Amino acid sequence: MAPFEAMTSINHSGSNFTSSLGRLVEEESQQPIMTADKVDPNHPALQGSLTPPANCPSSKVLNFSPGPTNLPAAVESTILRRCFPDPSTKRLGSMALSHRSPEFGAILRNSIALTRRVMEVPPEYEILFTQGGGHGQFAAVPMNLCPNKDAKATYIVSGTWSSRAVIEAEKYCTPTAISSVNEDGATFTSFPSAERIVAEHDPDSKFIYMCSNETVNGIELHRLPVFDDVDNTTVPPLVVDASSDFTSKPISWRKSNVGILFACASKNIGHPGITMVIIRKDLLGQANPFTPGFLNYETNILADNVWNTIPTFNVDVIGIMMEWILDQGGIEAMEENSVAKAELMYGLIEDSNGFYGTPIDKSSEHRSRMNVPFCVAGGDEELTNLFLVECWNRGIVGLRTVTPFKQGIYLRASLYHGVSYEETVVLANFMKEFAARHSISKDVGETTMVAENISSAMEPASPDSSCVDLSIFSSSPTGVDMALTLPKNFKVSSYTKLSRDMFAPPALAPASTTLR
Amino acid sequence: MAPFEAMTSINHSGSNFTSSLGRLVEEESQQPIMTADKVDPNHPALQGSLTPPANCPSSKVLNFSPGPTNLPAAVESTILRRCFPDPSTKRLGSMALSHRSPEFGAILRNSIALTRRVMEVPPEYEILFTQGGGHGQFAAVPMNLCPNKDAKATYIVSGTWSSRAVIEAEKYCTPTAISSVNEDGATFTSFPSAERIVAEHDPDSKFIYMCSNETVNGIELHRLPVFDDVDNTTVPPLVVDASSDFTSKPISWRKSNVGILFACASKNIGHPGITMVIIRKDLLGQANPFTPGFLNYETNILADNVWNTIPTFNVDVIGIMMEWILDQGGIEAMEENSVAKAELMYGLIEDSNGFYGTPIDKSSEHRSRMNVPFCVAGGDEELTNLFLVECWNRGIVGLRTVTPFKQGIYLRASLYHGVSYEETVVLANFMKEFAARHSISKDVGETTMVAENISSAMEPASPDSSCVDLSIFSSSPTGVDMALTLPKNFKVSSYTKLSRDMFAPPALAPASTTLR
Structure with missing residues (x-):
């Protein structure tokens, strides 16, 4: 179909790529593996493609996107079963339910009750479902808490999202910004300390905002x-953008004086199109008169979440996610799993002798468990591109999204609930293998061993498969051991930049390759 | 599971009801059918339940809800197949796709291109996807078209939705209302004439709004x-809320000087959570500075619809709906089908000798094809309730949604694209049958015949089924012939109010029934 041309062309590129790789491997398996040419900059993997070759060795797409992204496999199965009932059952799925029907009322109450239980939300908080994503709340929060533009607020500016939030807030209030931007005026690697916030916040603020x-x-x-805890000062209530970490750790609602916490769904709790807002009731009733009704917290709470049509299916999905979290052992289990996945990634980076880097120092308390930024070979463009293409070829996608936000040299592995520990292990193991393959140690014997391993790895898994066989790389959790895999005397400066022109059509890319 | 108690209790009531009906039919099949008692006011059908008994005679739920509601069966099948690919295909469904991925980019372009094709949208219009539903646009339209509150606008107030729109607009502009409210100050049965609008609109208006x-x-x-056409006057551009009739008829974009047309998805084009806005480009660039970024048309057009996270799945579904419309023969076929369904319903009502009524007179040019309001027996409460319960028992639901909008005595059959002509026939046939059953003509022989028919109809379809057998009522399109079915001398005043207490638990409802 014509309108799908773009997507079709992506798939075609993918096929060309894998066929071409298959040929190259077959024809050159006797040659040294350390050959090089540039990666085709138009390769789908470098355009953010999330569609790996259909015959890649992974049993499914391993999606490390920063969101929207997959939900846990078990949740996706439950959604299919519960939200898409067979017509013969005479039961409507949530998408087809009137938002004012008793059936949807039960789904709504269920999702709210389970959220309250999972996150231990105290009774003085209301749980609202809204539309418009995080950006919707960047406007809605100051609109709802500031009766007019002269009202004060304090914004902790610690990165891209809080920067966007304060820019939007300037339309609706008079914000004081407490920024942790680095001396370069562009990067953020930490949050302002609690002491600094207490000292620098505007005491007349209606709220203190942070992401x-x-x-x-x-x-x-x-x-x-x-x-x-800082100095017994009573500071204004906290407004928290927890869009990307909600349900990954407990929230101390009262102790942290949380006034509002919001989370768009498309990371850890559901599909895009719905945003959860948890608001302490005493903060209601001070909205700016020009607040649109559908963004007015009080209006929507008084209407029990159905002042206007609510995204019925998305509410249902949030309930299913919350059920899954409870089944997994609740919020403690979620945090343990998040910590484990993040430690795997940061440990790998730390142990790579600098082959991989991350902008947040090991000494920091603020390394994100949800999104692990990392660079390949100090940001070397060719090697980074090769890394992305090889990931894609193995079914690993989402590490570099084409966004308007400058990420510099860094790729990102996002580890939301939809990414299992086992999937993180697959990525980590590939990263180990890639680092080993592209590191030339001073010890020639060691280099040869690495090359031999890779040579056998690059052979097609079966006559029909044009993908490399990943089976020699352990994908079991216990298989992760950087210290054993990486050459001991490996140094950042010692790797050779190698890549392979595996992606151009055969006519343009002669079978012969050259060692640089 | 505890949070599903409410829903479970609904299902239980349903079971009790059908079991109780089954018993009654078995024990009393020799008795006259015209027995009566009050319908239990707590019966699920009267609470807006959309879950009929699982063993009801319909092959699926026939959902006449005003939205959200079903999409066409073929569309729902395609959604399942296309949006929920098996993980082994190594393809991600639209819910799991990053909104910045090339795969979603293709879906987005596809949905826009198909909408443009189906609705013949000229090139000077942009197609935007937004969040917040119709109410979101009630605010967004004046925010985007009126730089400040002093800016003028003319609102055609013709019913519930345009009334809500003008109330919201008063926050952002200075509206002039041209209302077609009836003398009672509450009901609307027509639109103001074009002549009246031309005469009464504020010529300084930024736009003329209508639903x-x-x-x-x-x-x-x-x-x-x-x-x-009225008097060659140039009037401001038209803003149209087409949420409930979009894609059911052509739009004369240029001839009608359409500036903006918006449609929330949950009626004819998709699932709740997304709203389509089609805007003529020359109207961009005059937004009020406090317009939230995610509601600002220009901001979002400049960002190619992905200024922030877009509901990816909902965009996909709109594309699938548009494909289906094209497959059906395009907008002309959609209009023909809508006209046919509406004519079936209005014809039935007209031919019912007043058993059914509708608030919009036959002479009106404005009878809605999308939503047919009708009353049963002049709004008689018991008979209306019985009607709803019997519909529900047959799998026909959504005729009375519990809404905050006063509908008085009227039920509503909504006939969006998700309701097929054949489904409308099933409803129409039941309505004929119900009218016949509850009309006592002066001709005793005719009454007896009706009662006999109903008596056999009320027998269980099978030993296991507690539902009535509908097979004796034709459900083929050709079977609709009110003139033959209704007694010729039937009069509104001549039907007997009959109902049956079929819904209370057996202990409370003795098997014996009495003729009133």
């Missing part, structure tokens, strides 16, 4: 601050 | 007005 996980910058507050 | 189908009131403009 607890900055997805682009890779920094996270693993616990919300408790300002009272 | 082309008022779902609650049951009135529709089958063609947008062409004001230039």
